[in-house]
Amino acid sequence: MMRISQLSTASRVPIPTIKYYLREGLLPAGEQTSATRAEYGERHVRRLRLIRALLEVGRLPIASIRKVIAAVDDENLSMHHVLGTAHYAIAPVVELHAADEEWTRARAEADGLIGDLGWQVDPDAPTRDELAQAILTLSQLGMPATGEVLRSYAEVAIGLVTEHEINSIPIDGPREAAVEALVIGTVVYGRVLDVMRRLAQESASARVFGISYD
């Protein structure tokens, strides 16, 4: 057990920020050992890591973080559903589309691709709409969105997830630790992949246009 100053040192989060998270209900209160003193534990250190990952790396608004944390804390939710809650929180909102022919076709293409890949995805998952929207935009812009191109992205994604991300989850340990690792990994490795892609683009563009920084 530790005092708030020790929690601050252990977590590298400043005391005023910790107090803000306590007021916002993101961090559970410490154990009150006297009228002016509360003690914190390992659980608080871990929870601060989760909040920082969602806030600083995931850039989620406080309201979304609160939802993710409620899911992490709800022991009746399966880990799979906690991940789903995190996914919904980090996903961009897909605007409702008129159920026109084009949208129906894009959505059918998204569902067909997921089915062909043999992926287990909830029929109601909003990620299906996100994929359909990307397919629709690419085709409206006249850019390649063939099954072959999409499949390349899909193969790369499943490769990274199964090789690195799912394996780093300590599923044999306490539920809370596993859930937190799952949620943090979702956010942080997503950021890694995104920045790597932009670095790769800058490098590929430099080559195409004959620019060197060496």
Added chain:
Amino acid sequence: MMRISQLSTASRVPIPTIKYYLREGLLPAGEQTSATRAEYGERHVRRLRLIRALLEVGRLPIASIRKVIAAVDDENLSMHHVLGTAHYAIAPVVELHAADEEWTRARAEADGLIGDLGWQVDPDAPTRDELAQAILTLSQLGMPATGEVLRSYAEVAIGLVTEHEINSIPIDGPREAAVEALVIGTVVYGRVLDVMRRLAQESASARVFGISYD
């Protein structure tokens, strides 16, 4: 040449939205053929595609879109620098770090990795800070951020970019068309990769936790 109603049909953007883009200076004015009538061309159709991609798929604020469009329109800028402007616009802001030992180490690791990969990246590119931040966060969270893991993400990223993204740019056509394709590809394929990764995670999680939607 076409009237605003035809531009709306050709671009699938409603007339009030077109007028809004005109007022915001995102879309260049049409050619005034009488006091009450302006004519639009292919250039306006293409520009509307670019705006929609940045706004709806990239979710950039209007101010950022204005910067990207100014770069696209500036014929003195090389295409490589226009891409850089687009990259900076879609990148999350990396907060300034205290130049402490940990940050210096993470940044050196990021630079070392980019160097080892032989990538051509501007020494001042903010993406270097983004990568350093991701490395720092992963190591503070006790999650794997070894060179090996990062290299897997890097290889995947460069593979997708060189196989699909750079090749879809019509670099032999007019500059404006090439630049617009470059910028749109950056934003839209980034979205495709991001949603594929979350779909793959949902599927991998369903398998690990024994859930089937079949």
